[in-house]
Amino acid sequence: MRRETFIDDMVGDxxxxxxxxxxxxxxxxxxxFGLSMGSIFGIPTLAExxxxxxxxxxxxxxxxxxxxxxxxxxxxxxxxxxxxxxLMQLEDELFPRDGYLELFDAFASDDKRIHANPGLHPEVPGxxxxxxxQFLRRHLALTDQGPLLNVRAGRSTRPAQLSS
Numbered sequence: 001m002r003r004e005t006f007i008d009d010m011v012g013d014x015x016x017x018x019x020x021x022x023x024x025x026x027x028x029x030x031x032x033f034g035l036s037m038g039s040i041f042g043i044p045t046l047a048e049x050x051x052x053x054x055x056x057x058x059x060x061x062x063x064x065x066x067x068x069x070x071x072x073x074x075x076x077x078x079x080x081x082x083x084x085x086x087l088m089q090l091e092d093e094l095f096p097r098d099g100y101l102e103l104f105d106a107f108a109s110d111d112k113r114i115h116a117n118p119g120l121h122p123e124v125p126g127x128x129x130x131x132x133x134q135f136l137r138r139h140l141a142l143t144d145q146g147p148l149l150n151v152r153a154g155r156s157t158r159p160a161q162l163s164s
Contacts, residue, residue: 007072010041015048031136035059035087035124040069047076054139055080056132058087058114059121061099070099077106084112085135087128092121 003009021027032055034042039060046052062070084107088100104114117125136142 007041007044007069011044011048014041014045018049029053029140031055031140032057033132033136036121040073043073043080044076046082047079052082054083054085054136056085056087056135058085058100059089059092059095059124060103061092061095061097062102063096063099065094066099066103073103074106077103078108081108081110083135083139084109085132086112086114087124087132088114088116089121089123090116090118094121 018027018030030049030052032042032046032052034055034057036059039057042055042057043060046055060066060069060073062074066073086100086104086107088097088104090097092100100114104112115128115131117123117128119125
């Protein structure tokens with residue numbers, strides 16, 4: 001059974017983790033990458049942060065599977081002003097197109113774009129992930145050889161060197 005506060009709980013954990021990291025290290029520009037569940041938790045988290053330089057979000061809509069989270073993510077999307085790249089799958093079996101578009105339209109950012117690809121929910125093309133990382137690099141002013149920290153829900157990995 002899902003706790004009613006599970007989104008608030010995760011947002012609190014992520015904000016606490018970021019605050020702890022800032023106490024122990026110099027943190028540069030912040031970018032966010034989160035698809036599907038990463039958007040369910042990321043959109044409310046980003047709504048609380050004013051210093052995020054760019055975000056890659058998507059694989060989420062406000063209808064069908066997204067309905068339980070729709071009011072929350074729709075409201076929080078309106079507080080996100082950083083550049084947003086939003087990814088969508090055209091034959092997504094979980095989130096219909098209308099819900100994707102409704103959520104995309106809710107973002108307050110003046111610099112937002114949507115990329116739509118054919119395929120089911122988990123079939124995001126590798127080239128789209130590559131473009132997403134380039135999007136973050138551009139907005140974070142990272143060089144091609146600069147480290148991009150990869151943190152995933154539940155575990156973190158070492159900083160990776162990414163090539164273009």
